[in-house]
Amino acid sequence: MPGPVTDPRGQVATDTPTRRGTEAALLGFAVLITVVAQIIVDLTVTGHLRPEMAGFSVWITALWVVAHLVVRRWASYADPLLLPAVALLVGLGLTVIHRLDLAAEQVNSTVTREDAPVQLIWATLGVALFVALLVVVRDHRALSRFAYTLALLGIVLLALPAVLPASISEVNGAKIWIRVAGFSIQPGEFAKICLVVFFAAYLVDKRDVLALASKRVAGLELPRGRDLGPVLLAWILSILVLVFERDLGSSLLLFGIFVVMLYIATERASWLFIGLLLFAGGALIAYQAFGHVRARVDTWLDPFAYIDGAGYQLVQSLFGLGTGGLFGAGLGGGRPDQVPVAKSDFIASAVGEELGLFGLVAVIVVYLVLVERGLRTSLVVRDAVGKLLAAGLAFAIAWQVFVVLGGVTGLLPLTGLTTPFLAYGGSSLVANFVLVALLVRISDAARRPVAPHATPVRLGDAPTEVVMP
Amino acid sequence: MNAPLRRVAISVLVLFTLLIINVNIIQVVRSDDLRGDERNTRVLAEEYDRERGSIIVSGNEIAVSVPTDDRLEYLRTYPQGPLYAAVTGYYSLVYGNTALERAENDVLSGEDSRLFVRRIADLFTGRDPAGGDVVTTLDPAVQEAAMAGLEGVTGAVVALDPSTGAILGMASTPTYDPALLSSHDPEAIRTYMDEITGTDAPDPRVNRAIENNYPPGSLFKVIVSAAALQEGYTPETVVPAPDIMTLPQTTQQLRNFNNSRCDPSQQQRLIDALTISCNTAFAQLGIDLGEDKIRETAAAWGLDDEKMEIPLLVAPSGIGDIESDAALGQTSIGQRDVRMTVLQAAMVAATVANDGVQMKPYLVDEVLAPDLTVIDETDPEELRQPISAEVANQLTEMMTSVVARGSGRAARLPGMEVAGKTGTAQVRPDVADHNWFMGFAPADDPQIAVAVFVANGGGTGGDVSAPIARDVMAAFFEGRG
Numbered sequence: 017m018p019g020p021v022t023d024p025r026g027q028v029a030t031d032t033p034t035r036r037g038t039e040a041a042l043l044g045f046a047v048l049i050t051v052v053a054q055i056i057v058d059l060t061v062t063g064h065l066r067p068e069m070a071g072f073s074v075w076i077t078a079l080w081v082v083a084h085l086v087v088r089r090w091a092s093y094a095d096p097l098l099l100p101a102v103a104l105l106v107g108l109g110l111t112v113i114h115r116l117d118l119a120a121e122q123v124n125s126t127v128t129r130e131d132a133p134v135q136l137i138w139a140t141l142g143v144a145l146f147v148a149l150l151v152v153v154r155d156h157r158a159l160s161r162f163a164y165t166l167a168l169l170g171i172v173l174l175a176l177p178a179v180l181p182a183s184i185s186e187v188n189g190a191k192i193w194i195r196v197a198g199f200s201i202q203p204g205e206f207a208k209i210c211l212v213v214f215f216a217a218y219l220v221d222k223r224d225v226l227a228l229a230s231k232r233v234a235g236l237e238l239p240r241g242r243d244l245g246p247v248l249l250a251w252i253l254s255i256l257v258l259v260f261e262r263d264l265g266s267s268l269l270l271f272g273i274f275v276v277m278l279y280i281a282t283e284r285a286s287w288l289f290i291g292l293l294l295f296a297g298g299a300l301i302a303y304q305a306f307g308h309v310r311a312r313v314d315t316w317l318d319p320f321a322y323i324d325g326a327g328y329q330l331v332q333s334l335f336g337l338g339t340g341g342l343f344g345a346g347l348g349g350g351r352p353d354q355v356p357v358a359k360s361d362f363i364a365s366a367v368g369e370e371l372g373l374f375g376l377v378a379v380i381v382v383y384l385v386l387v388e389r390g391l392r393t394s395l396v397v398r399d400a401v402g403k404l405l406a407a408g409l410a411f412a413i414a415w416q417v418f419v420v421l422g423g424v425t426g427l428l429p430l431t432g433l434t435t436p437f438l439a440y441g442g443s444s445l446v447a448n449f450v451l452v453a454l455l456v457r458i459s460d461a462a463r464r465p466v467a468p469h470a471t472p473v474r475l476g477d478a479p480t481e482v483v484m485p
Numbered sequence: 486m487n488a489p490l491r492r493v494a495i496s497v498l499v500l501f502t503l504l505i506i507n508v509n510i511i512q513v514v515r516s517d518d519l520r521g522d523e524r525n526t527r528v529l530a531e532e533y534d535r536e537r538g539s540i541i542v543s544g545n546e547i548a549v550s551v552p553t554d555d556r557l558e559y560l561r562t563y564p565q566g567p568l569y570a571a572v573t574g575y576y577s578l579v580y581g582n583t584a585l586e587r588a589e590n591d592v593l594s595g596e597d598s599r600l601f602v603r604r605i606a607d608l609f610t611g612r613d614p615a616g617g618d619v620v621t622t623l624d625p626a627v628q629e630a631a632m633a634g635l636e637g638v639t640g641a642v643v644a645l646d647p648s649t650g651a652i653l654g655m656a657s658t659p660t661y662d663p664a665l666l667s668s669h670d671p672e673a674i675r676t677y678m679d680e681i682t683g684t685d686a687p688d689p690r691v692n693r694a695i696e697n698n699y700p701p702g703s704l705f706k707v708i709v710s711a712a713a714l715q716e717g718y719t720p721e722t723v724v725p726a727p728d729i730m731t732l733p734q735t736t737q738q739l740r741n742f743n744n745s746r747c748d749p750s751q752q753q754r755l756i757d758a759l760t761i762s763c764n765t766a767f768a769q770l771g772i773d774l775g776e777d778k779i780r781e782t783a784a785a786w787g788l789d790d791e792k793m794e795i796p797l798l799v800a801p802s803g804i805g806d807i808e809s810d811a812a813l814g815q816t817s818i819g820q821r822d823v824r825m826t827v828l829q830a831a832m833v834a835a836t837v838a839n840d841g842v843q844m845k846p847y848l849v850d851e852v853l854a855p856d857l858t859v860i861d862e863t864d865p866e867e868l869r870q871p872i873s874a875e876v877a878n879q880l881t882e883m884m885t886s887v888v889a890r891g892s893g894r895a896a897r898l899p900g901m902e903v904a905g906k907t908g909t910a911q912v913r914p915d916v917a918d919h920n921w922f923m924g925f926a927p928a929d930d931p932q933i934a935v936a937v938f939v940a941n942g943g944g945t946g947g948d949v950s951a952p953i954a955r956d957v958m959a960a961f962f963e964g965r966g
Contacts, residue, residue: 280489338519373512391494414497427507
């Protein structure tokens with residue numbers, strides 16, 4: 017599919033198609049896959065359709081119809097692949113969570129709590145926020161005005177669980193929650209977005225200074241010592257998260273996003289090098305100082321040696337994936353419930369077990385499409401803040417997916433991040449809807465034809481009177 | 486900013502490619518290892534969630550799955566575990582399946598294609614697919630008598646229906662309780678396994694009826710006799726039977742059992758030589774017949790170094806390499822490299838009993854669907870015919886003489902003639918001899934053929950093994966009324 021036609025000055029030809037028809041068709045496809053997958057799960061596991069199936073189908077269809085109409089009205093030139101990719105992932109996630117609900121009921125019929133309906137409500141809330149954001153934020157550049165407010169908000173959100181008592185904030189050793197009145201919120205998910213917006217605004221502001229090189233060492237242009245401040249700050253923030261919240265994932269995520277955005281803003285590879293160095297130092301310190309980090313690494317290196325303890329989850333995940341093989345056991349045909357917390361952290365292994373290598377790779381490719389469309393938006397959009405913001409958001413998804421999927425497949429140590437859009441968990445889902453709303457907003461700006469009057473005209477060629485067509 | 490953006494886009498592609506490669510390694514390259522890993526309870530749990538079919542002996546379940554309350558839905562139980570262990574084998578979380586639990590696993594687990602039509606029906610009716618039942622050919626009276634006879638010794642018994650090849654009894658000692666290896670408690674399973682295999686005592690998991698082969702000693706003289714009869718000898722033919730025989734091209738002397746004398750005249754009739762199991766007579770006879778004839782005859786009876794399935798895997802029987810006439814002499818009395826399984830010995834007796842036709846032995850009579858309809862039935866099958874009916878009659882006459890007045894007198898039964906042959910095989914000078922008996926009854930209308938093997942029994946085939954065979958046959962006829 018050809019993208020928007022741009023001339024060398026970055027101007028878009030005025031006959032750019034909106035591609036809303038493509039989006040509608042792809043969304044229809046995603047809804048179809050979701051509903052069919054749900055039917056397969058019900059028939060395979062219980063042998064009959066659940067009565068709520070019709071209601072679910074209507075609900076999920078309505079959700080995407082609304083999202084689509086809002087995009088059509090308020091972001092008509094948005095990238096047509098972003099929303100369908102999200103719809104597919106959310107639909108698959110709902111299906112796998114429903115499937116695991118059924119598995120839990122089979123093992124213990126007294127369990128009546130179902131997570132899939134809850135997740136559907138979160139998805140609805142996510143779409144609502146998506147809609148609100150598109151309606152309210154008409155120009156992403158407006159966000160940079162709130163950069164420092166968002167930074168403060170991000171840090172507060174990030175720090176909140178750390179300062180709250182463990183009874184409210186700690187689950188399974190990680191202090192990253194706020195649990196009030198039966199709801200659990202992971203504020204870190206929202207902090208991530210606030211900080212990316214801040215990074216984008218801040219780095220665009222400061223990039224000229226940060227791009228200054230002072231010394232050339234071994235082929236690398238190194239920045240001046242005093243310009244190391246921001247990257248050190250981000251590093252310390254990450255370490256603090258690690259120390260006070262025992263959250264390896266968010267720590268790694270934040271630092272990775274910042275370094276990559278810094279690199280994009282300054283175009284200096286030396287920042288990557290410095291970031292890598294700081295990461296290595298931090299990793300070494302963390303490994304030496306924190307038992308939970310050391311345990312994670314040891315388990316990763318040889319999960320089978322810790323099969324009865326820390327390695328149990330990973331080994332079960334590997335068994336699930338291996339048993340799934342090429343084609344998988346089929347939806348409802350496997351035993352994904354054997355992996356502890358399969359609904360959230362390990363949902364990818366449930367996908368791999370029941371849909372096989374093909375299913376899991378398909379999911380990875382859908383993520384890849386989402387990320388690359390985001391990066392493409394970044395390439396095409398004309399303003400610097402939008403460029404950096406889109407890049408940061410897209411890379412945030414990429415980095416998170418890589419770290420999580422790498423963790424559950426044994427490529428990387430486990431970190432405890434959630435799988436975007438797929439995994440059970442309200443905060444993650446809602447936050448990622450906000451993230452994708454921002455991407456949609458920026459992609460609309462990227463592809464929207466430039467109004468002719470905005471074309472700069474050289475003074476010498478200017479007629480004395482400009483007649484607007 | 487576009488140049489670094491492109492590099493980031495490419496890096497993301499690389500990262501995701503790494504993910505995909507890694508998933509490929511796990512789900513394709515390591516798939517079989519991970520799936521088959523004994524700690525992977527997925528496949529197993531699926532198996533244990535189904536009602537596994539039963540193994541049945543004349544209407545009674547000797548292996549049956551019963552529902553439980555624990556994580557695995559069904560527990561495999563063996564109501565008469567030690568009695569039938571050699572046949573059922575075990576069904577273990579830790580050590581896998583053996584014997585019929587392994588050989589008939591497809592039927593028992595419900596995966597056999599013959600059950601497939603029913604399984605599709607299961608899909609629509611929403612029933613849990615269940616396994617089929619395996620009905621064995623065993624006769625409980627025969628099995629019990631065999632195990633009773635082997636009490637306290639290491640050995641094996643096989644009983645056959647000579648006219649069909651159906652296995653009526655298959656016992657091996659020492660035995661064990663398969664239920665204790667098939668529980669749901671891996672720790673208890675390992676402890677019991679250590680208990681039964683962790684000592685110097687013989688391994689009870691070995692089915693000595695089929696998995697090992699042993700030197701048959703004088704049993705082999707029946708096959709040499711068959712070769713001679715085919716070459717025109719008769720039971721009345723007089724053959725040389727010296728007290729001591731020097732093996733050709735050696736100074737090695739071959740003697741009779743306990744240095745006894747076969748006949749003062751140093752020669753005797755073939756029937757008499759077999760009756761008293763004269764070593765020198767058969768060594769000389771074998772050398773006279775020649776290696777080719779002996780080898781050809783042995784192979785014709787099934788001593789052909791081939792494995793067999795009944796459906797349990799049976800070790801091959803054979804006569805080994807024969808380098809010289811001296812070796813041929815020793816081979817002819819069942820020593821040197823001659824090896825037979827206990828099943829093979831029973832088959833030799835059954836062949837004589839069945840007018841020279843050797844039937845293919847089988848353990849599974851019928852396969853039943855979960856609703857107990859018969860979906861498969863074994864048809865008796867001729868395996869080979871090593872001898873004519875006439876030669877078979879002559880051998881029957883000779884073997885009847887063995888039990889009536891020779892080395893096998895301990896196998897006599899009241900009211901009927903029994904045919905048989907004893908064997909006492911030397912193992913090593915410092916180890917007690919193996920004791921054998923094979924035979925059938927009644928001699929004129931054979932109903933059952935039996936082979937008994939007692940490892941290192943320390944006596945002769947006649948006084949250690951023949952009485953066991955007699956009891957097994959007596960139990961059989963008693964059971965038939």
